[in-house]
Amino acid sequence: MSIAGDPNVDQPVQRHWKFRWEDLATLPAKGERHVQPRGGAFRMYAEGAFKGFDIECLPLLKKSVKLRGQGRCVYCGGTHDAAGRPLKLTSEHVVPEFLGAGLELTASSCDACQTKTSSFEHALSEDLFGPARSVLDIKGKSGTLDLRHIRLDLGGLTSDPHVLPAFHHPTILILPSLYPAPAFSSAPVGIDHPYAFWMYNINADKKALDQYDIEAFSTQTVDQLRFSQLLAKIGHVYGSSYFGVGSFQPALTQLIRGDYPIADPNPPREFYSHIGCLWQCRDYDGKSECLHEIQPGSINFNGKLTKAVRIRLFSCFDMPSYFVALE
Numbered sequence: 001m002s003i004a005g006d007p008n009v010d011q012p013v014q015r016h017w018k019f020r021w022e023d024l025a026t027l028p029a030k031g032e033r034h035v036q037p038r039g040g041a042f043r044m045y046a047e048g049a050f051k052g053f054d055i056e057c058l059p060l061l062k063k064s065v066k067l068r069g070q071g072r073c074v075y076c077g078g079t080h081d082a083a084g085r086p087l088k089l090t091s092e093h094v095v096p097e098f099l100g101a102g103l104e105l106t107a108s109s110c111d112a113c114q115t116k117t118s119s120f121e122h123a124l125s126e127d128l129f130g131p132a133r134s135v136l137d138i139k140g141k142s143g144t145l146d147l148r149h150i151r152l153d154l155g156g157l158t159s160d161p162h163v164l165p166a167f168h169h170p171t172i173l174i175l176p177s178l179y180p181a182p183a184f185s186s187a188p189v190g191i192d193h194p195y196a197f198w199m200y201n202i203n204a205d206k207k208a209l210d211q212y213d214i215e216a217f218s219t220q221t222v223d224q225l226r227f228s229q230l231l232a233k234i235g236h237v238y239g240s241s242y243f244g245v246g247s248f249q250p251a252l253t254q255l256i257r258g259d260y261p262i263a264d265p266n267p268p269r270e271f272y273s274h275i276g277c278l279w280q281c282r283d284y285d286g287k288s289e290c291l292h293e294i295q296p297g298s299i300n301f302n303g304k305l306t307k308a309v310r311i312r313l314f315s316c317f318d319m320p321s322y323f324v325a326l327e
């Protein structure tokens with residue numbers, strides 16, 4: 001088993017990670033949450049304390065909820081174009097639609113920013129979340145994803161994509177567990193790799209894979225840069241609505257609006273410095289009836305108070321909480 005991996009191109013860069021099973025007898029049990037590698041996590045840094053306000057629970061059954069926009073683009077702050085005409089602002093989903101969430105901030109994204117956010121969201125919707133979306137029947141803008149397009153990676157350090165019938169595609173939802181972020185801990189800038197993966201085995205099963213003579217496979221690749229952009233976006237958009245645009249100096253808009261093709265090198269390491277996990281905040285994890293949870297709050301680190309948002313995707317599968325410092 002290893003946690004290093006590569007993207008689906010022949011260029012090894014460190015932003016991509018996957019988890020590989022060399023021996024299918026060691027697959028985690030179906031319907032359970034596991035952390036791999038086990039015992040790999042230990043506390044090394046002093047970290048801030050999160051104080052959360054109201055939890056926004058996004059239900060398994062998609063429900064449309066509209067939050068009021070603030071009359072400007074939440075990413076670039078724009079209100080008018082170069083010719084002085086008012087910008088057309090469209091509604092922005094706080095959690096992307098492809099993750100089954102109906103929470104929207106009305107009139108809050110200009111065309112240019114929307115194009116940028118949809119490029120990383122589109123990539124994540126197929127790469128990281130594709131199989132889970134398909135198995136859970138989560139419908140996006142264009143309906144349910146056809147699993148015939150999702151490749152199972154049989155390779156190790158390089159990718160070796162195969163396509164299996166949808167009902168036998170081994171689907172393990174995998175999310176990285178991160179170090180606490182430098183913005184709210186004593187961790188140095190540059191701690192930008194996961195220390196473990198949390199995984200939920202939805203349907204992977206040795207017997208089914210034996211039929212195809214598959215002896216080893218890797219999970220979906222986590223593109224940590226795009227995943228961080230997604231967390232930054234959710235935190236920033238929700239925080240802008242909850243706290244109000246202008247109530248904090250936004251720290252995340254450059255990361256969110258960045259365009260990072262899959263083969264690009266990493267952005268400056270400071271880009272990861274506002275997003276991480278808090279190891280002493282595990283009270284927030286555990287069984288949840290929500291599909292996703294979002295919770296505004298503040299993080300107090302060494303007496304400095306920072307507006308923050310806790311984000312827990314797939315909380316019903318007992319996945320980790322991420323903390324995003326907004327300023």
Ligand SMILES: [Zn+2]
Nearest residue numbers: 073076110113
């Ligand atoms: Zn904009």
